[in-house]
Amino acid sequence: MATTTASLTLTSTDLFDDSLSISNTSTLYKAGTTIGLDQTTGLTRTYVTATTQFDPFPVVKGATNADENGRVYIANLSEEITEFITVSIGDAVIGRLYAGDFLWMPWSPKLQHVNDLEITPSVATGMHIEFMAIHNYANIYPDSADS
């Protein structure tokens, strides 16, 4: 088992009349256990040049992931403030990540096309994107050869 920790701080001195300071740290465990997640897709950095929707973490066709609960990181590295990526799950839009924005969320993939994560760039002029999953999924790509 591996020990992976994630922390988040949210701060602002002028959003409210008083300062905002939220800080959290958690260890990434397999669903329902205190056993650390032990797989990762690695941090992928890609340069997308089309507005075509794509799956950053494809679920293997016909396979089922059950009782698994990984974490997903997606970041828009663009420096052009008007450029965004739309992040969806299944047929539901989660939201837009504008230049410099990121998300961190749990993800429990099930069947292919049910709750796949999908990314749609807003422009075809080129945009750097990073994404990574830390997980114990049995059935996301890469898949067995010739399957």
Add this chain to the structure above:
Amino acid sequence: MATINATLSVSSGDLSSNSLSLSNTMTMTKAGTNTGLEFSSGLIRRKLTALTEIDLVTVGAQMYGTPTAAGDTHLSANKLYIKNTGSSSTDFVAIAIGDATGDEELLAAGGSSKVTLGNLYGGEWMIIPFHGTANNDILVKPSTAEATTIEWMLFFE
């Protein structure tokens, strides 16, 4: 406008053969601008004591102002933070997105569906963009009827 920063750090010494150390900071701005988000729901804390699914953020409802919805004519860069404040490694809250009255994981013709993102176990948290269009409510369902306390905060335009 306000300056709101979110910093994420992820690290591990043994997840891979080499150490993982990721850190990223974002300043929350309005869509397509350098102007900071200026509204917030405040940090909301709620104790759930039933297996009932609740509508955490009801799109369009005047609960704490109406976040600007994203869409063809309205862009938004709203952000949503959610935390399960518990300590259980077995109890969780399931986070879903969609229509609260819709069928789970079904792609109904009318767009009436909801999709589960994943589960937040005790002490876990998430931060995601919030789209805010119709049928895109954020839904939370505890796995236990024992008291589960969650906190959340919406930052919006």
